[in-house]
Amino acid sequence: MPSLSEETHGAVKMLQPGATIGIIGGGQLGRMMALSAKYMGFRIGVLDPTPDCPTAQVADFQIVGEYDDKTAIHDLAEKSDVLTYEFENVDAEAIDEVRHLVAAPQGTDLLRVTQDRVHEKTFINEHGTETAPWREVNDFDELEAAIDELHYPCVLKTRSGGYDGHGQHVLKNDADLEKIRARGDRGGGFPPSILEGFVDFAFEASILVSGNGEQYVTFPIVRNDHRNNILHMTIAPAEVSPEIAKAAHELALRLAKGFELAGTLAIELFVTKDNRVIVNELAPRPHNSGHYTIEACSIDQFDAHIRGIAGWPLIQPKLLSPAVMVNVLGQHVLPTRAQIASHPEWNVHDYGKAQLRHNRKMGHITVLTDDTAATVAALEATGCWDDLK
Known part of the structure; x- marks a missing residue:
């Protein structure tokens, strides 16, 4: 791999053109990252389970594997100077395990915060910034208590995962609440969640x-x-x-x-x-x-x-x-x-x-x-x- 310069600027030693950036995730965001990096003279590797994914079409090489495949992430790390990711549902632990091989300038604290809505809301509030009122809820009883505090309408979101509205339920009345109870009774369980007050x-x-x-x-x-x-x-x-x-x-x-x-x-x-x-x-x-x-x-x-x-x-x-x-x-x-x-x-x-x-x-x-x-x-x-x- 090309050697890094000794000059330090920001999170990593300043990469020189010719260095390799490894991207975990091969969708459109990775594709557009890769195109920008190419103009700057960097080489691109990508990890994605789909051969010839959007990023692979403009990359130098692809490792075909799942996003949580630690062997595949290790292989990408060995071939890269810097790792990045195009979405937040990446295995933070797997990235930590290869940081002796490759720079991960975004770190994993940012990942862990944004992967968990309780951690995310807490971080935002602790940095002097307003969010919707929210409560952590881990079972139906806690959900009922949180609704008593925040009132209808409110939004129930899974604590982790979910995008484009997945893992979210708007609760407008007791009938909507009963649908959540019925889902749990049918074996759907009650995943760790947060309840947010509705923002007008x-x-x-x-x-x-x-x-x-x-x-x-x-x-x-x-x-x-x-x-x-x-x-x-x-x-x-x-x-x-x-x-x-x-x-x-x-x-x-x-x-x-x-x-x-x-x-x-x-x-x-x-x-x-x-x-x-x-x-x-x-x-x-x-x-x-x-x-x-x-x-x-x-x-x-x-x-x-x-x-x-x-x-x-x-x-x-x-x-x-x-x-x-x-x-x-x-x-x-x-x-x-x-x-x-x-x-x-x-x-x-x-x-x-x-x-x-x-x-x-x-x-x-x-x-x-x-x-x-x-x-x-x-x-x-x-x-x-x-x-x-």
Whole structure:
């Protein structure tokens, strides 16, 4: 493997072009990480159970194996100078076991915090940042007691796992509560969970922060529109007051410094009707709502992630143009492809996934614009996303 320089900058000794970055997870986020790293001169290895996965299509080599396969992670570590990951459900213990072989600049504390919603909420609150009111619940009796405190409506979430709405149940009344009881009685059990009080939000938002362990930079706060618990569209920037924007940037920097962040961290937010910013969840990696940065910013979230884990210096990103990003799910692939010739303004990204599936993220489209509202209306008018209305 290429040797590292002796200069220390941030979380790791500054990687030189030619070094190898190993990515655990071979989906679209890994693919876009790899493309950024390639421009900087790095080599890429990927661990993923699917041969020719999206990341493998642009990588130098792939190790085919499950994400918790310690032998496979060991093999990737031996061939890499730095390890990173594209999703949070990675075996932190397996990464710790190979840290004598390879740098893991993101560490595993960040993983362990974001893999466990109790740890995550506790960390956020201890760093002076508001979340929805919440209670840890481990059985049905604790759930009933928590509902007495937080009241309906509320949201029951499994303590670990879950994404795009999986592992979550909105409880509006006692009938919904009885459904949870019945599921347990049928043998479904009661997994360790948290109960969150419902937030009366004006809209959902997110902000990205990137770091190299010493230096931290933020991206604009953006507005997100979810359909069926899956991100549908991101509007950059969000139309918020200077006070809201400042609060979002300050909380992002607080959390990044608390983690001594290396790489990119996504922070999902609620902006409330009374102008508060509340943290919903953290994602210790680049994020779907940050894809607009590829075309719209002076440095994108993937560039910042790679620079951060490689110990390179970071510069504050600039928004070069407002933008709208819309996801292309499995059912949208054929309709959007049929319209590409009519829309030169579309920046089309296809993730190279072999199998079309309903609600599976297959790609995205970003449009740079001076009028985000008009662009949202024009995208919806194509009919490609009519199933989500």
